[in-house]
Amino acid sequence: MNLRLQFDTSNIQWERVAEILQTVGMAYHDSATHKTAFENSYVVVFAFDEDEMIGFGRALSDGAYQAAIYDVAVLPDYQGKGIGKAIVGRILAKCPNCNFILYAAPGKEKFYEKLNFRKMKTGMALFTNAERMKQRGFTE
Numbered sequence: 150m151n152l153r154l155q156f157d158t159s160n161i162q163w164e165r166v167a168e169i170l171q172t173v174g175m176a177y178h179d180s181a182t183h184k185t186a187f188e189n190s191y192v193v194v195f196a197f198d199e200d201e202m203i204g205f206g207r208a209l210s211d212g213a214y215q216a217a218i219y220d221v222a223v224l225p226d227y228q229g230k231g232i233g234k235a236i237v238g239r240i241l242a243k244c245p246n247c248n249f250i251l252y253a254a255p256g257k258e259k260f261y262e263k264l265n266f267r268k269m270k271t272g273m274a275l276f277t278n279a280e281r282m283k284q285r286g287f288t289e
């Protein structure tokens with residue numbers, strides 16, 4: 150593997166973003182929606198093996214003290230090789246004085262605990278697809 154990280158949205162194949170999210174079982178949208186979401190993010194990280202996109206992550210932030218991480222995904226063949234850790238680590242480094250929040254996919258909490266994230270006791274969410282998120286184990 151020849152891992153390369155990219156920190157902007159140039160030359161991204163947005164349909165691949167949707168495909169990767171679908172492959173790993175995360176929520177996905179049409180390619181134009183992903184383009185808007187990543188382009189409007191404060192930090193983006195895309196991981197490539199040579200020219201093949203193999204993972205990504207992004208964060209929204211005020212650039213001062215608050216940030217939220219979304220869409221962290223690594224293709225199954227590349228999982229367990231430190232790529233997810235590298236993606237999140239670069240996101241954290243780009244907002245050095247920020248608090249970070251996120252909601253982990255059920256079963257992925259340990260990945261974030263290894264990166265020093267801790268469960269929140271008072272986290273609240275207002276999801277557009279509230280019933281589906283409840284069924285998937287994100288809310289009570």
Ligand SMILES: CC(C)(COP(=O)(O)OP(=O)(O)OC[C@H]1O[C@@H](n2cnc3c(N)ncnc32)[C@H](O)[C@@H]1OP(=O)(O)O)[C@@H](O)C(=O)NCCC(=O)NCCS
Nearest residue numbers: 173221222223228229230231232233234253254259260263
């Ligand atoms: C979760 C995910 C991003 C992790 O990426 P990854 O590249 O496989 O993770 P890494 O290899 O960087 O792992 C970093 C550390 O976390 C641990 N880890 C990773 N996934 C884990 C899991 N599901 N449970 C427990 N530990 C886990 C690794 O063992 C490793 O530990 P180490 O530093 O002691 O060696 C990836 O598995 C993925 O894309 N999963 C599907 C999509 C998803 O659920 N994304 C998260 C949305 S919130």
